[in-house]
Amino acid sequence: MEIDSWHRKSLLGLEELSADEIGCILKQASVFKREISSPDEQSRYLKGKRIVNLFLEPSTRTRIAFEIAAKSLCADVISISGKSSSLTKGETLKDTAMNIKALGADAIVVRHSSAGSPLFLSKTIDVPIINAGDGAHEHPSQALLDIFTLQENLGSVAGKKITILGDILFSRVARSNLWGLTKLGAEVTLAGPSTLVPKQFEGMGARVSHDLRDSLADADAVMLLRIQHERQSSSHFPSLAEYTTMFGLNMARSQWLKPDTLILHPGPINRGVEIDSELADSPRAVILDQVKNGIAVRMAILYLCATTEND
Amino acid sequence: MTDYCLTGGRIVDPSQGLDEIRDLWVLGGRVSFKGNESEVERMDVSGKVVMPGLADLRGHLREPESLASASMSAAAGGFTNILIMPDALQTLDNPGAIRLMQENITRHGTICFSQCGCLTMGSRGDKLAPLGSLKEAGVVAVSDCPNSSQNTEIFARGLEYAAMFDLPVIEFPRDLSISEEGIAHDGPTALKMGVGGYPRMAEELFVQRAITVSRNLGVGIHLTSISSGGAVDLIREAKSKYVPITADTTAHHLALTDAQILGYDTNAKTMPPLREDEDRQAIFEGILDGTLDCICTAHEPCHEHEKQVEFDLAPPGVLGYETALSVVYEELSNTGKDPFGLIARLMSETPRRILKLSGQGIAEGEAADFLVFDPAARWTYNPRDAHSKAKNSLFADQELKGSVDMTFALGEKVFHRE
Incomplete structure (x- = not known):
């Protein structure tokens, strides 16, 4: 297998990866995707390795996908959720991590509401750390599976126009996708209300638009993000109803899209808020493909990180 | 002797x-x-160079620091008079607390300590502290730093009342309604990192409030720890209209920007946050043209374990006594002019004048x-063999x-x- 360009033990975000490194993960993911579809060939690459899923924030898709990915590689998987961890007893993240290391973890997959916590862990303990979402910072495995899905449908993403619509300010998915897509040569437009899509995102290489029609018109793919109404103070926009009225993607507005424009959503979907139910189930929506691809992509991430030798 | x-x-x-x-x-x-x-x-x-001992306008006497270690740390940095902010080991909002602190100062202090009482009870901003009694017990100023009374009526009445006792009021300008969950300056760096929430506006709005209250009541206010370029502009304009305000910045805001928080270094979490280079330059100009009157340390010790946590959970605050003079000297040397006269004014003469402290400088x-x-x-x-008991410095292991x-x-x- 060609993993020459991969030398990292941890995956903390896409900002720090080169286009080659991103390509390396995606290539490995397609190998695993083929293997999954032929069940006789079970990969045993992580046999005997212990992967700990440390999920300190609620998650369904990501946690299950990492579990299935690890099990598909024959690793032992232990999942710890926020409520069952000692963090609720006042233990610090540092101590929790050092204990997990002492218990013999070969890699830790971490989801945490604090931006930067995977980096903090990687500096604290010498165990591969895989970021499964940290605050509003990054969610690299989600962006990689999004890009993988885009590539399956569009071929290369280079030169393609991708619009990410919704709550960008609080979105780690948007940030990781922005880094990944721009490194691979895509043109990314961030769209949504001005309070959730500040102009300063232009400094990160994106086009910023508050005009829905303009941002949809020539997109090759539209990635919708959930409005994280539980996360924000109510001051960022008047109400969910107002958001849906002004920025929701409904059937009428889908006419502004090119006929073959793909619709992606990282989930969980709020049907009738950011997207019409009918549209979410339409053939152009590849939302469940994203979920399926999430397994192969996470197998690739676990495989690459957990088998990188120490220098 | x-x-x-x-x-x-x-x-x-x-x-x-x-x-x-x-x-x-x-x-x-x-x-x-x-x-x-x-x-x-x-x-x-x-x-x-022999200079008058430095005087600081903002230092927090927090664990793990003690009066003895604060004395040593301050002395090692050339400070001979430090102001203890009211969020000290005990909250300085009643005469008993002031007297107890004074006893400990007498017992353990090897330099001069001045006490800053609370402007409002517990610095909660909803009820004035007994300012006259605090003054009688020995405070030289009052402040709610690092809080700010959000209620403008209480703030204005407090100023008016304190003026009766000739008691300086130090305001830490922060509009909480727009910065309550703020952990970093809202700029490109924080946006990338997925943090932020403490915009320049939070400071500038309350600088303007202080200017308006000061002008209307005709009483002085000292604004501490200015971090925003816009606030420097507001202060400059107010001073040109003879509004009786004074202001300081910190040594780290003069020297550093929010680039320090890249990598989520909790020791780069300051109060107020480090901002952008344009702010740093405006602060520099404000120092040179007299808009900013002095430089404080904002010395704020934290336990190591308090800082070894997630970025958003770590308390803000950095050490300052032992590094401030070197940091300011290096920055002001960049003007090409001899900086010592200016440093003596910024870090000794003016802070003493603002606190109305006695002392004649280096005189027969x-x-x-x-x-x-x-x-x-x-x-x-190297904070490990320095004099403060805390280690949370922005300048650790730097030349x-x-x-x-x-x-x-x-x-x-x-x-x-x-």
Whole structure:
């Protein structure tokens, strides 16, 4: 297998990866995707390795996908959720991590509401750390599976126009996708209300638009993000109803899209808020493909990180 | 008491109109320029600068720091008079707390400590503290720093009431309604990192509030820890209209930007946050043109375990006493002009004037209260073998320019670098 360009033990975000490194993960993911579809060939690459899923924030898709990915590689998987961890007893993240290391973890997959916590862990303990979402910072495995899905449908993403619509300010998915897509040569437009899509995102290489029609018109793919109404103070926009009225993607507005424009959503979907139910189930929506691809992509991430030798 | 003769040093004290190379004696704890060759300990300080002891307008006496370690840390940085903010080991909002602190100062302090009482009870902003009684118990100023009374009526009444006792009010300008969950400056760096929430606006709105209240009531206010370029502009304009305000910034806001928080270093979490280079430059200009009157340390010790957590959960605050002078010296050296007269005004003379402290600087017959600074020295600040009990510095393991060799306070030599 060609993993020459991969030398990292941890995956903390896409900002720090080169286009080659991103390509390396995606290539490995397609190998695993083929293997999954032929069940006789079970990969045993992580046999005997212990992967700990440390999920300190609620998650369904990501946690299950990492579990299935690890099990598909024959690793032992232990999942710890926020409520069952000692963090609720006042233990610090540092101590929790050092204990997990002492218990013999070969890699830790971490989801945490604090931006930067995977980096903090990687500096604290010498165990591969895989970021499964940290605050509003990054969610690299989600962006990689999004890009993988885009590539399956569009071929290369280079030169393609991708619009990410919704709550960008609080979105780690948007940030990781922005880094990944721009490194691979895509043109990314961030769209949504001005309070959730500040102009300063232009400094990160994106086009910023508050005009829905303009941002949809020539997109090759539209990635919708959930409005994280539980996360924000109510001051960022008047109400969910107002958001849906002004920025929701409904059937009428889908006419502004090119006929073959793909619709992606990282989930969980709020049907009738950011997207019409009918549209979410339409053939152009590849939302469940994203979920399926999430397994192969996470197998690739676990495989690459957990088998990188120490220098 | 040992007598000393410091020979060959350059003595800089603009309050005395002094800037010359001459010998200086400390006889019986007092400064003299006309000593004799009798029994004194002679110290060659040629090539070094003798300046009045520094005075700080903002330091938080928090665990793990004690009065003894704060004394040592301050003395090692050339500070001979530090102001303890009201969020001290005990909250300074009642005369009993002030008297208890004063007893501990008498017992453990080796330099001068001044106390800053609360402006409002518990610095909660909803009820005025007994300012007159606090003054009688010994405070030299009142403040809610690092909080700010969000209720403008209470803030304005407090100012008016404190003025009756000639009690300076130090305002830490922060509009919480727009920054309550803020952990970093809202700029491109924080946006990328997925943090932020403490915009310039939060400071500027309350700087404007202070200016408006000061102008309308005709009473002075001191604004502390200015971090935003826009706030510097507001203060400059207000001063041009003779509004009786004064203001300081911190040594780290003069030297550093929010680039420090990249990598989520919790020791780069300051209050207020570090901002962008345009802010830093505006602060620099504000220092040079007199818009900003002084520089404080904002010394705020934290336990190591408090800082070794997720970025958003770590308390803000950084150490300052032992590094401030070197940091300011390096920054102000970049102007190409000799900085010592300006430093003496920014870090000694003006803070003392704002707090209405007695003391005459380096003058015949005055108690020895000065420092000896070696501008040619290069040294690496290592918090592990420094004097503060805390380690949360922005300048850890960095080479700094110019070092404090010796500090005299209250007539005694309180620090001598090995």
